[in-house]
Amino acid sequence: MPEIVFDKVSIGYHGNVVAEDLTFTLEIDDFLVIFGPNGAGKTTLAKTILGILRPLKGETYVFGCPITGVCPHKKMIGYVPQIYNIDRGFPATLYDVVISGCYPLLKPLQEIPQMFKEQAMANLKTVGLLDFKDTPFAHLSGGQQKRGLIARALMGPPKVLLLDEPTSGVDMASEIQVNEVIVNTHKTAQIPVILITHDVNPYFKVATKFILMGYGTYFIGSFDEVIRPEVLSEVYQTKVDVVSKGGLRFINVRDVHHDRNA
Ligand SMILES: Nc1ncnc2c1ncn2[C@@H]1O[C@H](COP(=O)(O)OP(=O)(O)OP(=O)(O)O)[C@@H](O)[C@H]1O
Ligand SMILES: [Mg+2]
Structure with missing residues (x-):
């Protein structure tokens, strides 16, 4: 069974259908790139995959369970949101932000197990930010924050990595670093990736599937079918x-x- 199945799914908000009839699967070795104009519904689709938004219609499964039902694996999607607001006055360090990626996996009031502390350090190393672990998150550059959020999403570790515009607002050099982290994670940790982006060019070598979302229309398939x-x-x-x-x-x-x- 694929990791994620969408079968004739409509997504959107109360009384506002954003996209209809979406059908696709995410297999274990997939690197799925989702792109399309502003407001087409990419973030709405991400939130539906995460179970934050209920699908308006159709069948949806994550790791074999209906998205709307109880699924113990639903928390196993590592998510880098498009917008991550951190209160600049809140003195959270980079390490605090990264380790918070394991909170959904803990029982109420459970102390953080050593295993997750070690994982947070390993993830910081993976994204090249070990030296910044005690730096206040708000003091990091935009590119460093994005890499930090990837380290946070890799807590678990997840069974799927879902990133919503992880390179928006970062300079070209940082963009290359962020892209390398994503592609290397996909290859070495063998995690399927869903990547939402406005710049698809850097991913043509690694992407196995594309979803191009337009207004009221979408295209899904291989490079030759979509690009x-x-x-x-x-x-x-x-x-x-x-x-x-x-x-x-x-x-x-x-x-x-x-x-x-x-
Ligand atoms: N919470 C909400 N309630 C109602 N409508 C919403 C909500 N969030 C987004 N929308 C609407 O849903 C549509 C799709 O928005 P979405 O954020 O999914 O687009 P997007 O493709 O991610 O755009 P961008 O490239 O700008 O990030 C837009 O028309 C938007 O106004
Ligand atoms: Mg968006």
């Missing part, structure tokens, strides 16, 4: 090319105002 100029141009309502260069392929949004060939 097509006609599909992308329709969803983004602008001219989009798929370019091959030096053995690599990437999406290029054409600036119609400056492109003499347009």
Whole structure:
């Protein structure tokens, strides 16, 4: 059985259907990239996968259990949210934030087991931030905070890693570091990854599946099924090319105002 199954699922909020008829699976070796314009429903889909939002229609399963039912494994999805607000006055260190990833796995008032303390240190090492463990989280740069949140999501360890725009707002060098952590975790820990992003190009080598969410429409499948100029141009309502260069392929949004060939 796949890790996650969505069968003809509608997602959204009370009286507001955001996307309908979503059908896909996430297998153990998948690296699923979800992308599409602002407001298309990517975060709504993430929250439905996590069981935070109830699906409006259709069948949904995580690790073999209906998402809406009791599922002991539901907490085993490591989640990096799109927005993580931390009160700047709250003196939580990076270590405090990382270790908090195990709280949902503890019984009420249970002391943190040594195993999780060691895991927090190992995860900090994985994301290259061991030296910053005692730094107040609010004092870290945006890229460091994102890597810290990945270390937090890796507590458990999770059975699936779900990241909502983990590289938004970080500089190019930090983006490369964050991407490396995600791809290496997928490969070495053999965890399936669901990654929501506006920049799909860095993931073409590793991604096994894509979901392109548009307004009231979506495309799901392999690179060849989804990363097509006609599909992308329709969803983004602008001219989009798929370019091959030096053995690599990437999406290029054409600036119609400056492109003499347009
Ligand atoms: N809590 C909410 N209640 C009602 N509607 C919401 C809520 N959160 C989001 N929406 C609406 O659902 C739609 C999808 O929003 P969502 O946040 O899933 O988009 P997104 O694809 O993640 O966008 P972005 O790329 O900007 O992050 C939008 O029209 C949004 O206004
Ligand atoms: Mg979003």
